[in-house]
Amino acid sequence: MKKTQHITLGLLAGMALAFTTGCNRRAERRDCVDESGRITSEQNCQMVEQRRGSGYIGPMPYYHYLYGGSSGGSLGDTVVGGNPVPGMSSGSSSGFFGGVSRGGFGTTGSAGSGGSGGE
Amino acid sequence: MQRHTTTPRADWKAKVEKVGLVFHTLDGDSGNYWDESAYYEFTSAEVDRLEAATCKLQDMCLAAGQFIIDNNRWSDLKIPVEAVASIKKTWNDEPPALYGRFDLAYDGNQIKLLEYNADTPTALLEAAVVQWYWLQDCFPKADQWNSIHEKLIAKWKDLKDYVSEPVSFGYVETVEDEFTIGYLRDTAEQAGIKTQALRMLDIGFDINTFTFVDLKNQPVKTLFKLYPWEWILKEKFGARALDFMDKTQWIEPIWKMMFSNKGLLAILWEMYPDHELLLPAHLDGPRQMKDYVRKPLLGREGANVQVFRGGEKEQSYGPYGEEGFVFQALAPIPCFDGNYPVLGSWMIADQGAAGMGIRESATIITNNRSRFVPHLFR
Numbered sequence: 087m088k089k090t091q092h093i094t095l096g097l098l099a100g101m102a103l104a105f106t107t108g109c110n111r112r113a114e115r116r117d118c119v120d121e122s123g124r125i126t127s128e129q130n131c132q133m134v135e136q137r138r139g140s141g142y143i144g145p146m147p148y149y150h151y152l153y154g155g156s157s158g159g160s161l162g163d164t165v166v167g168g169n170p171v172p173g174m175s176s177g178s179s180s181g182f183f184g185g186v187s188r189g190g191f192g193t194t195g196s197a198g199s200g201g202s203g204g205e
Numbered sequence: 206m207q208r209h210t211t212t213p214r215a216d217w218k219a220k221v222e223k224v225g226l227v228f229h230t231l232d233g234d235s236g237n238y239w240d241e242s243a244y245y246e247f248t249s250a251e252v253d254r255l256e257a258a259t260c261k262l263q264d265m266c267l268a269a270g271q272f273i274i275d276n277n278r279w280s281d282l283k284i285p286v287e288a289v290a291s292i293k294k295t296w297n298d299e300p301p302a303l304y305g306r307f308d309l310a311y312d313g314n315q316i317k318l319l320e321y322n323a324d325t326p327t328a329l330l331e332a333a334v335v336q337w338y339w340l341q342d343c344f345p346k347a348d349q350w351n352s353i354h355e356k357l358i359a360k361w362k363d364l365k366d367y368v369s370e371p372v373s374f375g376y377v378e379t380v381e382d383e384f385t386i387g388y389l390r391d392t393a394e395q396a397g398i399k400t401q402a403l404r405m406l407d408i409g410f411d412i413n414t415f416t417f418v419d420l421k422n423q424p425v426k427t428l429f430k431l432y433p434w435e436w437i438l439k440e441k442f443g444a445r446a447l448d449f450m451d452k453t454q455w456i457e458p459i460w461k462m463m464f465s466n467k468g469l470l471a472i473l474w475e476m477y478p479d480h481e482l483l484l485p486a487h488l489d490g491p492r493q494m495k496d497y498v499r500k501p502l503l504g505r506e507g508a509n510v511q512v513f514r515g516g517e518k519e520q521s522y523g524p525y526g527e528e529g530f531v532f533q534a535l536a537p538i539p540c541f542d543g544n545y546p547v548l549g550s551w552m553i554a555d556q557g558a559a560g561m562g563i564r565e566s567a568t569i570i571t572n573n574r575s576r577f578v579p580h581l582f583r
Contacts, residue, residue: 098390102224201377203430
């Protein structure tokens with residue numbers, strides 16, 4: 087006998103289910119970020135928008151939304167590759183934030199050049 | 206080796222998707238990538254021969270690696286000078302390595318090495334899992350040369366004390382790569398290792414600590430990458446990967462550049478002339494060969510290959526070849542009703558030869574349009 091006796095799939099089966107049911111088609115993510123591009127409380131952006139809407143004149147905290155991009159998803163994480171305009175995010179995470187530079191790998195294999203990294 | 210045609214399972218698409226093969230159909234109208242309208246049947250003795258050949262080839266490649274180092278054959282393989290120190294160090298230190306796939310020509314008699322995909326081999330999920338489920342459904346009493354899944358888990362268990370968790374799995378955003386990475390993560394997690402997926406584009410470099418970091422800015426201490434070393438070294442962070450090699454454990458290690466380079470075929474022929482598992486191969490031209498194949502040293506997926514046969518030339522196109530070529534004698538690939546099968550024989554590090562997947566093409570050149578066809582043996 088040269089075959090595996092039993093195969094159980096966990097993570098992969100979940101990925102496959104999500105793919106086939108369309109659940110991995112994520113809606114564009116929106117994060118509220120500070121001036122450094124770090125994720126902050128949603129309330130900060132809501133407060134800014136409320137003040138703008140009410141005609142408030144005076145110093146305005148620099149909180150805004152970023153659409154798309156990549157991050158760890160937690161408060162304090164840096165969002166990279168996002169765009170202030172919905173539907174415009176490039177998905178690229180290149181940039182330099184807080185001493186961390188990104189986008190230095192993956193360009194050869196990005197869509198339109200080499201494609202898959204496997205063979 | 207025999208090829209049989211058969212009727213696919215009625216719900217084959219749903220079945221293969223359920224076990225992760227969501228990329229079962231080729232783009233456009235090119236048909237199915239997963240093709241269970243046929244299968245290959247081997248005898249137990251044939252599988253024993255293929256298994257022994259794979260182990261022998263692995264031993265020969267390991268000797269070739271030492272030969273390349275001892276004889277400074279870097280320029281022959283067009284390996285960048287700046288990578289040599291890291292290659293030598295990782296070769297000697299033996300950091301974790303996981304797997305590789307030998308592509309073999311087999312005509313029922315001769316077994317010949319076509320190339321060794323030792324850095325970023327794919328068609329793994331198909332070989333390890335999908336054809337296994339096909340066998341359970343269609344020929345439950347038959348056997349299959351395929352212990353890839355259990356050997357991968359066994360290897361990760363061996364590595365658990367040597368890697369740093371979470372192990373990051375770097376990938377390019379293609380469906381095939383995402384699911385290949387997903388499968389490898391699954392095997393690692395079944396071995397008790399925490400993992401995370403990380404796009405290669407998202408890997409950061411922290412100039413304060415001189416470390417590669419993930420999206421939480423945490424150091425990436427162990428990185429499995431489905432991304433070839435020759436691409437890594439050409440990119441913006443390539444020099445940093447070399448300069449700070451000691452801060453990230455790379456799987457596969459950079460010494461695999463010696464094996465994934467098709468110049469290895471000429472080195473092997475030089476070391477083992479007339480070996481029964483090898484085809485004549487040269488770096489300086491076809492010499493006296495009349496029927497031969499010219500392959501780019503760093504080619505991928507059958508691109509930029511030229512086949513010279515009977516005075517005629519057949520070729521594929523692509524972006525590769527600037528580093529040079531290897532000239533290899535034409536292999537005895539059999540033709541079954543217009544289908545040319547190439548056997549992908551899997552080697553799991555320290556676990557040995559682990560199984561086989563077969564890619565079938567309408568031409569002698571296997572490429573990214575080739576179909577995966579399952580196998581069994583009795």
